[in-house]
Each structure stands twice: as C-alpha cells, then as structure tokens.
Amino acid sequence: MQDYAAWALEAVAAPGVQYADVRVVEEAHRALSTKNGKLGHISDLESLGIGIRVLRNGAWGFAATDDMSREGVIAAARHAVAIAAASARVKREGSVLAPEPAHQAVWHSPCAIDPFAIGVEQQVDLLLAVDAELRAVKGVTLAEADMDFRRQRQLFVSTDGARIEQARVLSGAGYAATSFGENEIQRRSYPNSFGGQFQLQGYELIGSLQLLENARRVGEEAVALHRAAQCPQLTGTLILDSSQLALQIHESIGHPIELDRVLGSEANFAGMSFLTLDKLGRLRYGSPLVNVVADARLEHGPGLGTFAFDDEGVAAQCTDIIRGGEFTGYISSRETAASIGQNRSNGCMRAESWNRIPLIRMTNISILPGATPLSPEELIADTEQGVYMETNRSWSIDDKRYNFQFGCEIGWEIQNGKRARMLKNPSYSGITTEFWNSLDAICSREHWTLWGTPNCGKGQPQQTMGTGHGAAPARFRNVKIGTAYRQE
Amino acid sequence: MTMTPLTAERPQLALDPEQARRIFRQVLAASRSEETEAIIHSTISELTRFANNAIHQNVAERTLSLSVRTVSGGRTARASTNRLDEASVRAVVARAEALAERQEPDPELLPMAEAQSYSAVAREIAATTALTPQDRAATVAEMVAIAERERMTAAGIMANSHSAFSILNSRGLEAHYRETSAEYSVTMLAADSSGWAKGNAPDVRQLDPVGGARRAMEKARLSAHPIEIPPGRYTVVLEPAAVLDLLGFLFWDFGGLAVLDQRSCLTGRVGTQLFGTNITVVDDVYHPLQSGAPFDGEGVPRQRVPLIENGVVRGLVFARPSAARAQREKPELNARPTGHGFPLPNEYGEAPMNIVMAGGDGDGEALIAGVSRGILVTRLWYIREVDPYRKILTGMTRDGTFLIENGQLTRGVRNFRFNQSVIEMLRQVERLGRAVRASGEESFDMVVPPLLVRDFNFTEVTKF
Incomplete structure (x- = not known):
C-alpha cells in the first residue's frame, strides 16, 4: 500500500497544486442468503484500488483506478491534476480547508471473532435453522435470511504529511417472514427490516442477536397481521420502537444537518436542507428531552459510523447536534467548516470505497437515552391511548427534510396503559421540527440500541454508506397516524 | 492485464473481447470444477458536478472486475476480484470453488447455458468516449451562464462513460457487449422555486444539456x-x-420468480385485466431508444416480451432457473427463459430492465x-x-x-x-x-x- 500511495503523491506534484490526499483501499466482502430452505446466494468479493484527490488553484479533481501498476497509478494521479484544471474553468472563490494536524496513526476496530475465519457451513447452517423456524409457521409463504461481512483496510496519506492506516470489520444479519394471503402481503423482519442489524463488530455480533430464538414469533406475527385491524387514521399519541426511531433520526436529523446539503452542494440530487445557517443556535429543533450527538468515537459504541479518522484525515469527534432541544451543530468537512468560519471540521467526510470521493456523511447520529429509568413497558403503562409501532416498512421525506412519512411492519393499539389489538399497515407523518418538539418521553440507557443503517445513498455518482443511530423507544404526542392509507 | 491507462490526452477505452478471452483462458486453466463461468466488467466513467454556479466535484474512475462462478456436483458459488494478475485469478477461482464445496447439492441446479447467438445492438459511440473534462466544463459553463443571467443558481452533472461486459463459460457460451453513456442533469434554483431537467443517451450528440438548463430555468421562473x-x-x-x-416500482413484480415466491403484486393476477385498456408495455432491449446488453446475467439472449397488452397482464420475464421452476410448479404461466436473469446464484431471479410504454x-x-x-x-x-x-x-x-x-x-x-x-x-x-x-x-x-x-x-x- 505504501508504494502505491508514494507513487501517487509524487505524481500529483504540479504547479498550482495546494493539497492532495490519497486513499489506498483493500476490501473483502462475504454475503450469504437463504430462501425457503435453500441457499439463495453465496458470494465473496475482494477489491483493491486507489483514489487521488487534488486541490489545484482552488479547484478539485479526483481520479481512481484499480490498475495498481506504477504506470496506472501515476496516470490516475496526473489525470486528477488535469481534472482539477478543468474544474477551475467554472469556479467561484477557491476552496479553502480548515486546518487539521497531520496525524500519524494506525487503528484497528475491535473484532473478537473474525467472520472470515468462520466456515461458511456454520453460517449457512444458522440461516437454514432460522429459515426452518420461520416456515414452521403455517401461512409463512416466503422465508429469507442473510448475513453480510466486510473488512476494509485503508491507507490515507496527504501532502500535509498525514499517514493513517485504519482497518474496520463490519458484520450484519437478519431475516424476514413474508405471508401472502387474502390479496395482501404482510411481512415481519428481525432484528430490523432491510437486512437486519449491522455493527462494527466481528462474528460476535451474530451470536448476540438471538436470531433463532425470535424466529417463531416473527413468523407468527407475519401471519397474524392478515387478521389484524387496519391502523386507523387519527391524530394522537405515537410510541416508536428504537429501530424505527433510529430511521426517523437518520432522515429528519441526520440528513438535514449535513453542511454540504445546507450549502447547496447536493441541490441537484439528494436535495438541500431547511436548516439554513441562520438557524444554528437559534432553532428549537425538539423538546427539552431531545439530545442528539454525532459521535464517531469508539466510546459511543461499535456503530457503522465509528472510526478513528475520517476520509480526509480528521480525527473522530463527538459533536452536539441538538442539546436540550436547541439546534447546536452541523456535520462538516474541512472545506465546508472553513466556508462558514469554523476553525475545524468535525470529521464527517467518508467515501464508500477507493473509487469515490469523500462526502459529508453521517457518522453515528444518536439520540441520547432518557436520564430517568424508563422501560418500554413502563412507557406503554404511562400512556392512556395511542399506537405503538415497530420495524420500518417504508420511508420518505421531502428534499429539504420537512415533510416525512413512515410506514411500519406492525402496530398495536394502546388502551389504558396496555397493548390492545394488533394493527396492520401502520403509518405516521409529520413536519420534522413539529414532530421532535412533540417528544415527551424516551426510555433509558438499558433500552438504547445502536442500530446500523447499511444503505444510505448520496452523491453523483451515487455512493452507499453505513451509518449508526443510537435510539431508545420514545413517545410523541399529536402525531398524524394512518396517513399512508388516506384515500379521500 | 492492463487497460488503456487514464490520461487526459487520449480516448479512454474499455476492455475488448480478445482481452476478455485471455482472462477467461486463465480462469479455465485454474479451475478444477465441472463448469466455470466468468463475468468480466470494465468501466471508465467521468462525471463533472456543479452547484452554486461552480464545479465543486469532478471525478474519474476506472474499474475492471472479474467474477467467477463454478459448478461441481450440484453446488455453485461466486467469487469476484478486481486484481487480474495470475495469482489473483487463480485465487478467485479457488475461492469460488471453496465456497461451492461447502454446500449441500442442489438437485434443481441447471447446467450452465450453452453457446447462444445474439442480435447486435450498436451503442458504443466514439463521440461519447472522446468527451474530455475540458469539454464537460465547457458545457457546464454554458448551463451556469443561463442561471447567472436569470440570477439563479445552477446545480447538476455532466458525465460520460464507456463500459464493456463479457460473459464466457466452459460450455462455449461467449457474449460481449460494449456501450457508452452520456448524461446531464440540471436543477435551477430561484429564491423560492426550482426547475429540473435530465437526459441520458449512448450518444452525447443526442443530448441537449443547454436546452435542458433553459427548460429548468423556465420552470423555476414560472x-x-x-x-x-x-x-x-x-x-x-x-x-x-x-x-x-x-x-420503476411496478416492473420488479413482472419477474417470474417474484410471482412464484408470492411477493409480486401480480400473484394471482397474470392474464387479468388489471390496468386500463389504453396501457400497453413491452420489455424491449432492441428498441432504438433503449440501452443495455442484449443478454442477461447468464448470457441468455434477451427477448422482446409483451408485459401489458391493452391493460391485460400478458407476460412475465424469466431467467433459466425460474422458468424451469415455473414449468414444474405453475405450468399455466407458460414460462420460458426470456433472457432477463441476474447473475447466478441469486434469490431475486430476474426483472425487465428495458421498459417501453406505448x-x-x-x-x-x-x-x-x-x-x-x-x-x-x-x-x-x-x-x-x-x-x-x-x-x-x-x-x-x-x-x-x-x-x-x-x-x-x-x-x-x-x-x-x-x-x-x-x-x-x-x-x-x-x-x-x-x-x-x-x-x-x-x-x-x-x-x-x-x-x-x-x-x-x-x-x-x-x-x-
């Protein structure tokens, strides 16, 4: 890796080049799935490449290649310089980077059990056991289970003198039971929808998820939903489980605080943000119980957004995003921080792989748990009337992040402090700040989970990133419920 | 094996068929399996991105990947790499074989497809590969000028790419496809309104990014x-x-496997008058306005498939394995392979990817x-x-x-x-x-x- 990086750094030296950084990335990815008692797919992917980013006369260029011959790397580096020259043709004021020490570091994420050292037979056996439990429930028409493991090694060097080697291991697993019947498709997933739970851990994560133990219940719920009542349309009290709250955070806090969106960089694709610069320190984002951080440090937990340094060499940090309901911070890059007069990036530049530029991405954007002990059962007992929803089914929000609508896989009516009848097709909608201001209770630390969202898309060309979101079950008042099925 | 290197001066070319054959010969030499398949994909793509009336991101990427599937004793698996030296090619074959060996045999696993013949489509355009970063910047400058004249801000992209896709297997199948793609997208932002336009074509000369910028500007103004x-x-x-x-959200349901799995909204509805009589849709990769390879992830030629005729759900698309399963389980679907499968093994089956609505x-x-x-x-x-x-x-x-x-x-x-x-x-x-x-x-x-x-x-x- 050292040689590739050295060739690239040497080749970018050209008149006008103010800064360059180079990432050499080596990745391994294993994915397995089962479907209705058979192997769905089993695949193993490895990749090595280099991405070279150049700032020349205030304009950016980037080139990436997997031709790792000396000639290939040098050609890519020179091409990055040439592209920067073309960018200068349509520029306003030149880009300036907030300062960051030139870190020298080696960091490996904690990994107790290497998932790539576990035999695929063992992994497939567990998935097939889950599959059998799901299909043991009469009415389950489709059982799907999967596992996913990634190992990424990256060397980052820059013309500032930084040299950072990082290695991260990520694991994930989950399953879903689908039931077709009576002209309706119902589905239950565990531990979360769209692939399950993902964290910066080794195979030890899989053992902690209790996959097999929950399979029968999940299958039974999928079938029971056919007989459940349709979620009513009303304005009332809503309680969300922690996985759904995690996605609510992702969409209605995580994206709007991206400073590149705020400044218009994503206007053509991902959109912009209602959090214009005048709102920093002046907006009541949520109720006083809403405390949100962007925390990439290992102390926060093994999230998909946990690392030691971001992909432009800035050290991992914890930033207050919302403190006591007040909006206090964006997530930034060296360039965007400087452009709004901040003296340091808070370290949120991340690239999908060697072939993509780093963009401002969520790290672990988490709501802090309530300070007073409160369990989900106690929260429901404290609620006279409302709807409790679990596990995301659909999600959508406008391009400035005001209006959202979420659907969940399952809901229950709450009557006089108790879970009453099951509800199918539950959904809710609202306006971001109105919603967060209606939060009046959140469960405490022991019910807080750091969820992984492995598939966040952004950028042109698009790139996918894993983000972390810690959340505990929480209650919201005066929420519009059932809007997805509104037909008038 | 190296591709033409990226340089600012010379046209960029993706892998040609002879290069793909040379890689496949290495794969075959390393394989101990009954059957072996290689999918070789190379892409050179460049994208200039602008916002706030300035280019803020400008990228180029060159990738070459080799994906190997092996079959032995009713077991199959896939391994992929982007390292094409001799040792890496041997290693990727060995990884696929190791994954396959650790499975239970699947009695329904089909042999790989035999050699096929393909209808040619011409979607590799020199004018698109010739587009340089300076050319893209010049186009962006014109789009930005329209915004500035109207006191608006423009954001968008101008991009071009060249890709090659080959599938070869040990039963003699050999399919090659090369394509170029050019794309622009533009958003015009006014004080409290916006407009947008986008276009994509294999031939950059068929695009009108500046016209799109004008339309987007007009929408923002109006x-x-x-x-x-x-x-x-x-x-x-x-x-x-x-x-x-x-x-786009409907047509995944036209995959035969989605219907067999009962996850499709067409479950129980094939052959019915589900839509209005004025709705007719085909999947047709050969349509002059379409793009994409004329074969699927196993190298089976794509067929033109009527999906909706005058509102009736007329047809589904099938990969070879899901067609075989449908023939056993649902003969009333009259399933046959239509050349719409994803690379095997997979659990999704197939989908129509070349929608043409009348x-x-x-x-x-x-x-x-x-x-x-x-x-x-x-x-x-x-x-x-x-x-x-x-x-x-x-x-x-x-x-x-x-x-x-x-x-x-x-x-x-x-x-x-x-x-x-x-x-x-x-x-x-x-x-x-x-x-x-x-x-x-x-x-x-x-x-x-x-x-x-x-x-x-x-x-x-x-x-x-």
Whole structure:
C-alpha cells in the first residue's frame, strides 16, 4: 500500500497544486442468503484500488483506478491534476480547508471473532435453522435470511504529511417472514427490516442477536397481521420502537444537518436542507428531552459510523447536534467548516470505497437515552391511548427534510396503559421540527440500541454508506397516524 | 492485464473481447470444477458536478472486475476480484470453488447455458468516449451562464462513460457487449422555486444539456412564489420522468420468480385485466431508444416480451432457473427463459430492465391543454412502497409543480406528498402523450409517455 500511495503523491506534484490526499483501499466482502430452505446466494468479493484527490488553484479533481501498476497509478494521479484544471474553468472563490494536524496513526476496530475465519457451513447452517423456524409457521409463504461481512483496510496519506492506516470489520444479519394471503402481503423482519442489524463488530455480533430464538414469533406475527385491524387514521399519541426511531433520526436529523446539503452542494440530487445557517443556535429543533450527538468515537459504541479518522484525515469527534432541544451543530468537512468560519471540521467526510470521493456523511447520529429509568413497558403503562409501532416498512421525506412519512411492519393499539389489538399497515407523518418538539418521553440507557443503517445513498455518482443511530423507544404526542392509507 | 491507462490526452477505452478471452483462458486453466463461468466488467466513467454556479466535484474512475462462478456436483458459488494478475485469478477461482464445496447439492441446479447467438445492438459511440473534462466544463459553463443571467443558481452533472461486459463459460457460451453513456442533469434554483431537467443517451450528440438548463430555468421562473393548495385527488399531468419513477416500482413484480415466491403484486393476477385498456408495455432491449446488453446475467439472449397488452397482464420475464421452476410448479404461466436473469446464484431471479410504454400523440403541453383544473408534475422524489400488493407508493413532487387552469400553467404550487396505488393510477389514465426516452432519479431509464391521470391522490403538502 505504501508504494502505491508514494507513487501517487509524487505524481500529483504540479504547479498550482495546494493539497492532495490519497486513499489506498483493500476490501473483502462475504454475503450469504437463504430462501425457503435453500441457499439463495453465496458470494465473496475482494477489491483493491486507489483514489487521488487534488486541490489545484482552488479547484478539485479526483481520479481512481484499480490498475495498481506504477504506470496506472501515476496516470490516475496526473489525470486528477488535469481534472482539477478543468474544474477551475467554472469556479467561484477557491476552496479553502480548515486546518487539521497531520496525524500519524494506525487503528484497528475491535473484532473478537473474525467472520472470515468462520466456515461458511456454520453460517449457512444458522440461516437454514432460522429459515426452518420461520416456515414452521403455517401461512409463512416466503422465508429469507442473510448475513453480510466486510473488512476494509485503508491507507490515507496527504501532502500535509498525514499517514493513517485504519482497518474496520463490519458484520450484519437478519431475516424476514413474508405471508401472502387474502390479496395482501404482510411481512415481519428481525432484528430490523432491510437486512437486519449491522455493527462494527466481528462474528460476535451474530451470536448476540438471538436470531433463532425470535424466529417463531416473527413468523407468527407475519401471519397474524392478515387478521389484524387496519391502523386507523387519527391524530394522537405515537410510541416508536428504537429501530424505527433510529430511521426517523437518520432522515429528519441526520440528513438535514449535513453542511454540504445546507450549502447547496447536493441541490441537484439528494436535495438541500431547511436548516439554513441562520438557524444554528437559534432553532428549537425538539423538546427539552431531545439530545442528539454525532459521535464517531469508539466510546459511543461499535456503530457503522465509528472510526478513528475520517476520509480526509480528521480525527473522530463527538459533536452536539441538538442539546436540550436547541439546534447546536452541523456535520462538516474541512472545506465546508472553513466556508462558514469554523476553525475545524468535525470529521464527517467518508467515501464508500477507493473509487469515490469523500462526502459529508453521517457518522453515528444518536439520540441520547432518557436520564430517568424508563422501560418500554413502563412507557406503554404511562400512556392512556395511542399506537405503538415497530420495524420500518417504508420511508420518505421531502428534499429539504420537512415533510416525512413512515410506514411500519406492525402496530398495536394502546388502551389504558396496555397493548390492545394488533394493527396492520401502520403509518405516521409529520413536519420534522413539529414532530421532535412533540417528544415527551424516551426510555433509558438499558433500552438504547445502536442500530446500523447499511444503505444510505448520496452523491453523483451515487455512493452507499453505513451509518449508526443510537435510539431508545420514545413517545410523541399529536402525531398524524394512518396517513399512508388516506384515500379521500 | 492492463487497460488503456487514464490520461487526459487520449480516448479512454474499455476492455475488448480478445482481452476478455485471455482472462477467461486463465480462469479455465485454474479451475478444477465441472463448469466455470466468468463475468468480466470494465468501466471508465467521468462525471463533472456543479452547484452554486461552480464545479465543486469532478471525478474519474476506472474499474475492471472479474467474477467467477463454478459448478461441481450440484453446488455453485461466486467469487469476484478486481486484481487480474495470475495469482489473483487463480485465487478467485479457488475461492469460488471453496465456497461451492461447502454446500449441500442442489438437485434443481441447471447446467450452465450453452453457446447462444445474439442480435447486435450498436451503442458504443466514439463521440461519447472522446468527451474530455475540458469539454464537460465547457458545457457546464454554458448551463451556469443561463442561471447567472436569470440570477439563479445552477446545480447538476455532466458525465460520460464507456463500459464493456463479457460473459464466457466452459460450455462455449461467449457474449460481449460494449456501450457508452452520456448524461446531464440540471436543477435551477430561484429564491423560492426550482426547475429540473435530465437526459441520458449512448450518444452525447443526442443530448441537449443547454436546452435542458433553459427548460429548468423556465420552470423555476414560472413557479416563483408558489401558493399552497389543499391536498386531495387531482387530475395530473405527469411528465415522463415522473412516469418512469413510478413505473420503476411496478416492473420488479413482472419477474417470474417474484410471482412464484408470492411477493409480486401480480400473484394471482397474470392474464387479468388489471390496468386500463389504453396501457400497453413491452420489455424491449432492441428498441432504438433503449440501452443495455442484449443478454442477461447468464448470457441468455434477451427477448422482446409483451408485459401489458391493452391493460391485460400478458407476460412475465424469466431467467433459466425460474422458468424451469415455473414449468414444474405453475405450468399455466407458460414460462420460458426470456433472457432477463441476474447473475447466478441469486434469490431475486430476474426483472425487465428495458421498459417501453406505448404512447399517443403530442407532448406534455398538449396534455396540459386538455385540463381545466389540475396539477403538472415535473419530477418525483423519494418514492417508496407503502403496500406491496395494492402497490401503493408514497413520495413527493419536486422541482416544478404547477397549477393548471383552463389548459394553462397558471402558477407554481407547494410540493405535495402522494400516496397512490400505481395499479389504480394505470386504470385512471385519460390520455397519453408521445413516448420518449426519459431519465429520473428513482429508476432506470425507460421509454415512456407523459400521462394525463385523473384522481391522483395527494395526501399532504410540504412547506415549499
């Protein structure tokens, strides 16, 4: 890796080049799935490449290649310089980077059990056991289970003198039971929808998820939903489980605080943000119980957004995003921080792989748990009337992040402090700040989970990133419920 | 094995068939399996991105990947790499074999496809590969100039790519495809309004990015000071980009395996009159406005498949394995491989990827002229499936939503959230315009017309 990086750094030296950084990335990815008692797919992917980013006369260029011959790397580096020259043709004021020490570091994420050292037979056996439990429930028409493991090694060097080697291991697993019947498709997933739970851990994560133990219940719920009542349309009290709250955070806090969106960089694709610069320190984002951080440090937990340094060499940090309901911070890059007069990036530049530029991405954007002990059962007992929803089914929000609508896989009516009848097709909608201001209770630390969202898309060309979101079950008042099925 | 290196001076070329054959010979030499398949994919792509009237990101990428599938004793697995030295090629074959060996045999696993013959399609255009960063910057400069003249800000992309895709297997199948792609997208932002346009074609000379920038600017200008009108059911004119983004969520259900798995909204509905009689859709990779390889992930030639004929669900697409399964389990589907499978092994089966919807006459303006009161939708955003069987989709309008009164666009309106069954929508199409190649952000490019639809279900309004 050292040689590739050295060739690239040497080749970018050209008149006008103010800064360059180079990432050499080596990745391994294993994915397995089962479907209705058979192997769905089993695949193993490895990749090595280099991405070279150049700032020349205030304009950016980037080139990436997997031709790792000396000639290939040098050609890519020179091409990055040439592209920067073309960018200068349509520029306003030149880009300036907030300062960051030139870190020298080696960091490996904690990994107790290497998932790539576990035999695929063992992994497939567990998935097939889950599959059998799901299909043991009469009415389950489709059982799907999967596992996913990634190992990424990256060397980052820059013309500032930084040299950072990082290695991260990520694991994930989950399953879903689908039931077709009576002209309706119902589905239950565990531990979360769209692939399950993902964290910066080794195979030890899989053992902690209790996959097999929950399979029968999940299958039974999928079938029971056919007989459940349709979620009513009303304005009332809503309680969300922690996985759904995690996605609510992702969409209605995580994206709007991206400073590149705020400044218009994503206007053509991902959109912009209602959090214009005048709102920093002046907006009541949520109720006083809403405390949100962007925390990439290992102390926060093994999230998909946990690392030691971001992909432009800035050290991992914890930033207050919302403190006591007040909006206090964006997530930034060296360039965007400087452009709004901040003296340091808070370290949120991340690239999908060697072939993509780093963009401002969520790290672990988490709501802090309530300070007073409160369990989900106690929260429901404290609620006279409302709807409790679990596990995301659909999600959508406008391009400035005001209006959202979420659907969940399952809901229950709450009557006089108790879970009453099951509800199918539950959904809710609202306006971001109105919603967060209606939060009046959140469960405490022991019910807080750091969820992984492995598939966040952004950028042109698009790139996918894993983000972390810690959340505990929480209650919201005066929420519009059932809007997805509104037909008038 | 090296590709032509990236340089600013010379045209960039993706892998040619002879290079792919040389790689495959290495793969075969390393394989101990009964059957071996290699998929070799190379891409050189460049994209210039602008925002706030300046280029802020400008990237180039060169990738070459080798993906190997082996079959032995009814077991199969896939391993992939982007390292093409001799040791890495041997290693990737060994990894696929090791994964395959650790499985239980699958008695339904088919032998690999035999040699096929393919209809040629010509979608590799020198003018597109020749486009340089300076050329893209010059186009961006013209788009930005339009914004600056109107005191707007422009954001968007100008991109070109060249890719090659080869499948070869030990039964003698050999399929090669090379394609170029050029794309622009532009958003014009005014104080409280915006407009958008996008285009994609194999031949950059067929695109008109500056014309698109003008259209986007006009939309931003005309929709200034949007008013809020209440949600409800409205007659709408959906521009082609909005149509394709909705249809994109429907056509995954036309995969045969999705029906066999009972996860498709067409479960129990094949052969029925599900849509309006004015709806006819085919999957046709050979259509002159389409793009993509004329074969699937196993190298089976793609066929032209009627999907909807006059509103009747007429056909599904099938990969070889799902066609074989359908013949056993649901003979009434008359399944046959149509060349729409994904690379094996996979659990998704297949999907139509070259949607061509029959249109009528006239463009969007002709449709608008026939509306006494309604809404024009330029583009949709963040579409997600709310209900998989009723096929209710939710999403937002974006970048150019207008009130139509007496056949004219009268003013911009704040953006709506919709919750609309796409099945119901295709029963409520009153008029179709001329079909065009359209690009959106939520789905792959299609050939679709603008539509005039009655009773489109807007359920909420946002703040802008």
